[in-house]
Amino acid sequence: MGLIEEINKRRTFGIISHPDAGKTTLTEKLLLFGGAIQVAGAVKSNKIKRSATSDFMEIEKQRGISVATSVMGFEYKGLKVNILDTPGHQDFAEDTYRTLTAVDSVIVVIDVAKGVETQTEKLVKVCRMRKTPIIVFINKLDREGKDGFDLLDEIEEKLGLVVRPLSWPVGMGQRFQGVYNLYEKKLVLFNPHGKQSTEEVIEITDLDSEELDKQVGEDAANELREEVTMIEEVYLPFEREDYLEGELSPVFFGSAINNFGVKELLDCFVEIAPTPLPRVTEEREVRPDEDKFSGFVFKIHANMDPKHRDRIAFMRVCSGTFERNTNYLHVRQNKKMKFSNPTTFMASRKEVVDAAYPGDVIGLYDSGNFKIGDSVTSGEQLNFKGIPSFSPEQFRYVNNADPMKSKQLAKGLAQLMDEGVAQLFIKEINGRKIIGTVGALQFEVIQYRLKHEYGASCQYEPVNLHKACWISGSDEAIKGLVSKRKRDMAKDKHGNWVFLAESSWTLQMAQENHPEVSFHFKSEF
Ligand code: G4P
Numbered sequence: 370m371g372l373i374e375e376i377n378k379r380r381t382f383g384i385i386s387h388p389d390a391g392k393t394t395l396t397e398k399l400l401l402f403g404g405a406i407q408v409a410g411a412v413k414s415n416k417i418k419r420s421a422t423s424d425f426m427e428i429e430k431q432r433g434i435s436v437a438t439s440v441m442g443f444e445y446k447g448l449k450v451n452i453l454d455t456p457g458h459q460d461f462a463e464d465t466y467r468t469l470t471a472v473d474s475v476i477v478v479i480d481v482a483k484g485v486e487t488q489t490e491k492l493v494k495v496c497r498m499r500k501t502p503i504i505v506f507i508n509k510l511d512r513e514g515k516d517g518f519d520l521l522d523e524i525e526e527k528l529g530l531v532v533r534p535l536s537w538p539v540g541m542g543q544r545f546q547g548v549y550n551l552y553e554k555k556l557v558l559f560n561p562h563g564k565q566s567t568e569e570v571i572e573i574t575d576l577d578s579e580e581l582d583k584q585v586g587e588d589a590a591n592e593l594r595e596e597v598t599m600i601e602e603v604y605l606p607f608e609r610e611d612y613l614e615g616e617l618s619p620v621f622f623g624s625a626i627n628n629f630g631v632k633e634l635l636d637c638f639v640e641i642a643p644t645p646l647p648r649v650t651e652e653r654e655v656r657p658d659e660d661k662f663s664g665f666v667f668k669i670h671a672n673m674d675p676k677h678r679d680r681i682a683f684m685r686v687c688s689g690t691f692e693r694n695t696n697y698l699h700v701r702q703n704k705k706m707k708f709s710n711p712t713t714f715m716a717s718r719k720e721v722v723d724a725a726y727p728g729d730v731i732g733l734y735d736s737g738n739f740k741i742g743d744s745v746t747s748g749e750q751l752n753f754k755g756i757p758s759f760s761p762e763q764f765r766y767v768n769n770a771d772p773m774k775s776k777q778l779a780k781g782l783a784q785l786m787d788e789g790v791a792q793l794f795i796k797e798i799n800g801r802k803i804i805g806t807v808g809a810l811q812f813e814v815i816q817y818r819l820k821h822e823y824g825a826s827c828q829y830e831p832v833n834l835h836k837a838c839w840i841s842g843s844d845e846a847i848k849g850l851v852s853k854r855k856r857d858m859a860k861d862k863h864g865n866w867v868f869l870a871e872s873s874w875t876l877q878m879a880q881e882n883h884p885e886v887s888f889h890f891k892s893e894f
Contacts, residue, residue: 371839371893372456372658372660372689372690372726373592374841374857375727375875376616376644376645376657376726376727376728377644377691377725378447378448378449378726379448379449379450379451379644379645379726379728379729380448380449380450380451380473380474380638380643380644380728381449381450381451381453381471381472381473381474381645381685381728381730382450382452382453382467382472382473382475382476382638382640382642383452383453383455383465383468383472383475383476383478384396384452384473384476384477384478384481385453385455385465385467385469385475385476385478385489385492385565386473386477386478386480386488386489386856387480387483387486387487387488387489388488389480390460390479390480390486390489390509391478391480391481391508391509391625392455392478392479392628394508394625394626394629394800395476395478395508395625396441396452396454396725398625398628398631399443399450399631399635400441400443400452401628402443402445402452402631402632402635403444403445403861404443404444404880405797407664408691409622412702415728422574422720422775425484428601429842430617433745437785438728439453439668439670439714439732440452440453440454440683440713440730440792441454441684441714441798442649442713442714442729443796444631446636446639448639449728449729450639450869451729451730451862452697453468453472453730454468455468455469455492460619460807460809460810460811460864461757461808462488462491462492462807462808462839463758463789463806463807463809465492465751466759466791467667467741467756468667468670468862469496469499469711469754470491470499470667470669470685470756471605471665471667471668471685471730472501472580473501473502473643473645473682473728474501474502474503474642474643474807475501475502475503475504475506475556475689476495476504476505476506476634476758477489477493477503477504477505477506477528478502478506478508478625479493479505479506479507479508479517479520479524480508480509480514481507481508481509481510481512481520481541481622482509482512482513482514482872483516484515484520484523484610485523485524485527486541487661487788489528489531490527490528491527492522492846493529493530494529496615497528497615497744498528500614500615500616502612502614502615502618502642502643503529503530503615503618504612504619504621504634504637504641504642505532505618505619505620505621505871506620506622506623506625506630506634507520507620507622507623508582508623508625509540509544509558509624509626510538510545510623510624510629510740511545511626511627511632512542512623512873513535513541513543514541514542514688514754517534517537517538517622518594518596518599521534522618524618524620525567527765528885530616530618530734531605531611531616531617531890532604532618532620533550533604533605533606533607533617533618533620533621534600534604534619534620534621534622534632535549535550535607535619535620535621535637536548536549536550536551536552536620536621536623536633536740537549537593537594537596537597537600537620538558538622539556539585539593539623540585540589540590540681544589545557545624546558546585546589547559547585548621548623548629548630548633549573549593549597550633551597551600552607552637553633553634554572554573554574555571555572555573555574556570556572556581556584556585557570557571557628557629557633558570558584558585558871559624561893563621571584576593576594577594578598580814581593581594584686587669587747587837588765591632592835600655605617606796607619609641613643619641621633621634621637624753625860627681638761642662644657644718645687648665648687648688648755649751649754649755650744650751650752650753650754651752651754652749652750652751653751653872654675654754655687655688655753656688657687657688657727657728658727659688659689660689661688661689661694661746661747661748661749662686662688662689662690662697662745662746662747662790663686663687663688663689663744663745663746663747663749663751663753663754664684664686664687664688664691664744664745664746665684665685665687665742665743665745665753665798666682666684666733666739666741666742666743666744667685667739667741667742667743667756667866668676668683668741668757668789669683669735669739669740669741669787669788670680670683670788671679671784671788671822679734679735679736680735680736680737680739680788681712681732681733681734681735681740682729682732682733682735682743683732684727684730684731684732684733684734684745685728685729685730685739686725686726686727686730686731687727687753688727689724689727689747690726691724691725691726692723692724692726693708693709693710693711693721693723693724693733693738694709695707695708697745697746697747697748698745698746698747698748698749699739699743699745699801700743700744700745700746700751701739701740701743701744701752702738702753704738706738706745708733708734710734711725711731711732711733712731712732712734713725713729713730713731713732714730714732720874725797727822735788735802737784739787740787741756741787741788741789741861742756750762754892754893756893757892757893758792758861758891758892759807759890759891759892760806760836760837760838760891761791761792761805761806761807762805762806762807762860763805763806763807763808763809763812763833764803764804764805764832764834764837764869765803765804765829765830765831766801766802766804766829766830766832767782767793767802767803767804767813767815767828767829767830767833767857768801768826768827768828768829768830769825769826770826770827770828771825771826773824774825777819777823777825778819778823778825778826778827778872780823780825781822781825782802782806782819782820782827783817784823785815785819786862790806790811790814790815790818790889791806791811791812791815791835792804792805792806792861793805793810793861793862794837794859794860794861794867795859795860795870795877796855796858797851797855797858797859797860797861798855798856798858801875803832803834803859803869804829805834805837812829814870815827816829833871834870834871834873835872835873835875835876836867836869836870836873836876837859837867837868837870838868838870838876838888838889838890839840839861839865839866839867839868839888839889839890839891839892839894840866840867840868840886840887840889841886841889841894842883842885842887843885846885847866847886848887849875849883849885849886850868850879850883850886851866853883854868854879854881857869857870857871857875857879861892863892865892868888871876876888
């Protein structure tokens with residue numbers, strides 16, 4: 370099979386949701402359809418449980434398990450579908466932001482009773498920034514929840530998406546009878562008693578037909594007719610082009626745990642979802658069908674065995690064919706590298722691959738060469754964009770607690786930062802180190818891993834900070850800000866200037882006093 374055929378076969382996406390909306394359950398049902406797993410429960414173990422929020426050892430264990438499920442590939446209808454796992458735990462949101470750089474589309478899962486929740490809002494914002502095509506799956510229809518139209522309004526309002534239902538529920542909770550598939554004009558009946566194969570599909574191309582009353586009863590049938598008429602009047606017709614541009618999001622309803630509505634979602638997904646998309650580099654746009662190989666690292670996972678410092682770098686293939694045991698260029702280090710054991714992950718199975726194609730994600734065993742965002746190519750100097758650091762939300766000073774181990778501490782911190790566990794800022798005025806994270810949990814994870822993997826000890830000290838802002842402007846303007854606000858300035862891991870704002874007020878003052886400097890909440894702008 371040629372490169373073009375391989376590219377056209379691939380659909381690489383991520384599922385995002387607020388914890389507990391049903392992401393794990395949906396992933397699992399999709400894998401069951403694809404035959405990648407045989408029994409339910411195989412993916413569950415990946416989940417960082419709520420009870421584990423204060424138990425970071427447990428989280429580390431879960432992280433270990435999650436290596437295997439970082440990428441879940443399966444074949445469906447002749448296509449190769451790759452699901453990239455995104456951690457549900459909000460303290461690992463930064464991991465999720467980065468994983469979203471490696472997908473071509475996403476499915477957003479929303480709990481019908483809870484509606485749009487905070488984590489979903491944050492993640493969808495990142496997708497919209499990149500115009501990633503989004504499909505919405507409203508889950509748990511077997512329970513009482515919000516009215517369908519109200520939910521669609523909420524999605525439009527809170528997530529800023531323009532929606533178009535492609536299926537519509539008949540009843541809800543106790544009265545839930547199934548969904549009408551507006552895309553294929555079929556009624557799919559729900560049987561709450563079976564768990565595996567619960568769908569009965571009835572073709573009803575004309576909603577006025579008596580068959581509908583026979584199947585769901587007169588009242589429900591009339592309600593559905595009214596609602597479908599309303600949908601056709603209120604919502605734009607579904608155009609695939611609009612979806613691919615990230616401007617229109619189709620919406621499906623179902624119940625993942627009952628395996629209901631999942632097949633409709635998957636069938637539509639494989640039909641409309643984008644094939645691997647071009648990627649932007651600082652130098653130029655890279656198209657997947659280019660002959661020469663290129664890819665970038667979006668996630669690094671430390672091996673859980675402290676005796677081996679090996680890590681796995683996850684790389685998305687962006688163009689050409691990646692081949693095992695072939696010399697490639699590690700662009701940042703300007704160094705040739707060969708990979709003898711590139712690995713793919715199929716749910717819980719992993720295997721060494723000889724070749725990988727655009728849209729694929731491979732795991733590369735690494736002894737400390739890679740940082741998040743690194744590019745690997747056939748030889749060209751390419752630096753992929755779109756893997757920014759986001760302003761952390763929590764900050765602490767980090768101090769060395771064991772003067773005999775300062776080297777180990779420096780090395781451990783550097784490697785953990787390369788992995789993207791947190792961000793390190795060095796204050797200009799006194800060289801003190803500040804760690805910034807998205808969640809409080811990372812502080813414990815860092816302390817624990819420094820001790821167990823590097824033999825170093827650290828202590829934290831509170832620091833009162835609101836945001837870290839990357840800055841841009843003329844050299845003179847930046848010099849002006851740095852000299853006036855030396856106390857608030859720091860450098861990030863790349864040596865870029867960062868303004869550490871104590872409060873939204875100090876940030877506002879700095880913006881007003883230095884109008885020629887732009888302040889950014891992410892490192893790429
Ligand atoms: P997450 O990955 O998004 O965090 O959610 P997950 O799939 O783990 O689902 C969260 C809870 O919601 C689970 O229950 C799961 O069984 C339930 N769930 C998922 N889909 C549906 C659905 O369609 N209907 C209903 N009623 N429940 C659903 P749990 O009690 O937290 O876990 P478990 O003990 O069932 O594993």
